[in-house]
Amino acid sequence: MAMQERAVRTRRIFLEAAAQVFIEYGYEAASISTILERTKLTRGALYFHFTSKEGLARGVLDEAVTTEGLTPQAFKVQEWVDVGMLLAYRLPREPLLGASLALSVDPAARALFGTRWPDWIELGRGLLAEAKERGEIHQHIEPMVAARLVVGAWTGVRLVSGALEELDLVGEISELYGLLLPNLVVPGVLARLDTSMYRAERLLRAAREARGARDDEEEFLVGDDRRMPVR
Amino acid sequence: MAMQERAVRTRRIFLEAAAQVFIEYGYEAASISTILERTKLTRGALYFHFTSKEGLARGVLDEAVTTEGLTPQAFKVQEWVDVGMLLAYRLPREPLLGASLALSVDPAARALFGTRWPDWIELGRGLLAEAKERGEIHQHIEPMVAARLVVGAWTGVRLVSGALEELDLVGEISELYGLLLPNLVVPGVLARLDTSMYRAERLLRAAREARGARDDEEEFLVGDDRRMPVR
Structure with a gap:
């Protein structure tokens, strides 16, 4: 190494x-x-x-604001949903993400370091603004307000479902989108969105396999270099 | 005294x-x-x-689970909304309510005392179940799930709007209901719900005036008693 x-x-x-x-x-x-x-x-x-x-x-x-697993989709609003679904899958599995939330809700830590909420909101706002330009979400929706509310709602659903231990975060966040999306997304697009519980795992596996394939290629090149005789 | x-x-x-x-x-x-x-x-x-x-x-x-200001309404779903709107108005003004939330999101305190989230969820579930029986909310809505998601969403919107300091909680929670209610409430009822920013303050003032009037009467009775000559 x-x-x-x-x-x-x-x-x-x-x-x-x-x-x-x-x-x-x-x-x-x-x-x-x-x-x-x-x-x-x-x-x-x-x-x-x-x-x-x-x-x-x-x-x-x-390390907290991460879009690993996010790939371009036919609808920008699907990408926005994917951000939240991917995070719901990853956060209980990755201490860095869980700790970032813990530091954000801790008043002492927040006073020292602030939070990453503004970055998550900006990521969502950008995707929703593009979705709105393309006519995927209703014209009366304000991307900034919707992005901010959903970052808040996501955070609180995580905290409450974490306290009521038996609840699975991916399932809860999927339910949350089920409640929110019909008011945001135009019907024709809504019918074609995927908010299922299994989406995040699938996206992430695909991204990691793609990256693994690239890493293997690099590993192979490194190995080749090492085998070059020093003359 | x-x-x-x-x-x-x-x-x-x-x-x-x-x-x-x-x-x-x-x-x-x-x-x-x-x-x-x-x-x-x-x-x-x-x-x-x-x-x-x-x-x-x-x-x-x-002291944390309080329904002060809540009064019977024509629609049960309005009472459910009022619980959230009243709390949004009161929490930034009443340290006992703010501290209850702070203790709930603090891992050390939560391990010792648990949270009041299950009680808030139960309060919401009961109101939504009545609303569903009366046909005010859609038949596919599960009162327990909706109550739980909204307690979570409310909590997170409070945390995030508290961290982005310039935001008014009543305004944010009013926006949150604007996003959620059209998927929960049947159209005829939806059009007659009040989710305005001024509702909570008005409800609370009315409740306090009514209580003040009662307290004055009691005070008067106590005063009368005191003035009774000891013979």
């Missing part, structure tokens, strides 16, 4: 451990020692990447 | 101070000393009512 690649992986291990600790303890009660214990790496390795708990929290928040 | 009434007011002062401190610092970082400082009352008076920070938090949560 190349030096730089190893550094990237080590940094990621620290971020994920920090994320898990932020989720379990909250930002205030999280300690560097607890984070370090989970990684089985040295304090020196940690300080090479992050000099403080604040740095770790900023690192977590930097 | 009668002894008991004074005790009720003192208890309330402690609860409201605790609520403000929970909102500002979060549950973990909140201290009994900080709470006490804000009341200008003695530690003895506090311990007469509450023996711990846990007790104060439980006291705050006990």
Whole structure:
């Protein structure tokens, strides 16, 4: 493994451990020692990447707005729905995403770092504005207002369904879109949208397979290079 | 002031101070000393009512599910909307309500005390079930699911609009209902629902005036009693 690649992986291990600790303890009660214990790496390795708990929290928040799995669709409004469905699938599985939400709802952390909500809202607003231009959503819908409300609604459905433990987030978010979309989307487009519970997993698998294929090609090239005799 | 009434007011002062401190610092970082400082009352008076920070938090949560201002309406679904609109008006103005939400989203506090979300959901479910029986909402709507999603959506819109400081909660919640109701409510009823921003304030003023009138009568009776000569 190349030096730089190893550094990237080590940094990621620290971020994920920090994320898990932020989720379990909250930002205030999280300690560097607890984070370090989970990684089985040295304090020196940690300080090479992050000099403080604040740095770790900023690192977590930097990774939070992600469109992995999002691919171009016939309807822009489908892409907007996909953002929310993909996140519903990924958040319970990826500590970095869960921790970003935890830091956003924690008043102490929010005062220090702000939230990524404005970025999520801007992502949604852009997609809805394009959808509106194409006539996919009703003309009376204000993309900024709808994007903001849905970021809020998504966040709260996550919090409440997380507290009522037996609920699956993908199912709840799918129900939420079922309630919201008929007021946003014109009927002809609405009938052709996919808001099913299985969509996100399918999109993500496709994206990861496509990326895996690319990674394998790169790996092969690297291997070839290594085999070149030094003359 | 009668002894008991004074005790009720003192208890309330402690609860409201605790609520403000929970909102500002979060549950973990909140201290009994900080709470006490804000009341200008003695530690003895506090311990007469509450023996711990846990007790104060439980006291705050006990007050959280409130239907003040809610009055019978021609449509049950209007009463359901009124619950959300009244809370949107009151929460930013009443620390006990804001603190209850803050305790619910705080992982440490939630682990200790749970949340009041199940009670809000049950309140909504009951109203929606009646609305459904009366044919006010669509037959395919499941009252439990809709009540749960709207408690979630309401909570998240509060959190996000609170973080984007310039936003008024009543306006945002009114927009949220504008997006949700056309999918829930049958057209004939929908056209007669009031989701305006001014509704909550008006309902609450009417309820408080009605209560004020009753309180005055009681005050008068108490006064009369006092004026009775001891013979």
